[in-house]
Amino acid sequence: MHPALNVEMYWLVLTALMTGLFWVPYLLQRIRERGMWPALWDPHGAAEVQAPWAQRMRRAHGNAVENLAVFAPLVLALQITHANSALTATACLVYFVARATHFVVYSLAIPILRVPAFLAGFSAQVALALALLGVL
Secondary structure (H helix, E strand, O other): OOOOOOHHHHHHHHHHHHHHHOHHHHHHHHHHHHOHHHHHOOOOOOOOOOOHHHHHHHHHHHHHHHHHHHHHHHHHHHHHHOOOOHHHHHHHHHHHHHHHHHHHHHHOOOOOOHHHHHHHHHHHHHHHHHHHOOOO
C-alpha cells in the first residue's frame, strides 16, 4: 500500500480498479461471438452478446458502477473529514469483498447468494454514512 493512502482510500482504489476491469470478460465474449472488428466497431453500442453469462456480467458491471457512485463519495468524505476508524476501514474491506462476490455470483447465476452479497455491500455503505454522521 502506498504510504499516502489510508485503508479506506486503498480499498476505494482497489474497488475502482476492480469495477473498471469487470467489462473485460464481456468484451472478450463479444469478440469471440462477432469477431474483432465487428465487436469493436459498434458506434451505437447496439450489438449484444448471446451468452447468458455475459449478459448477466454486463448487468453486474452496471450495478457495480451504480454502487461505486455511492461508495466513492462516502470514502472521499471520510478522507476530507478525517472520520476514519477501524469500523470504516472494515466497512471498506467488506464493501470490496461484497462487490466482488456480487459480480461473480450474478455472472454465474448462483442462486441465493446474489442478494446477500448486495446487502453486505449496501450495509457497508450505510455504516460509512452513519460514521460520517457521527452515529457510529
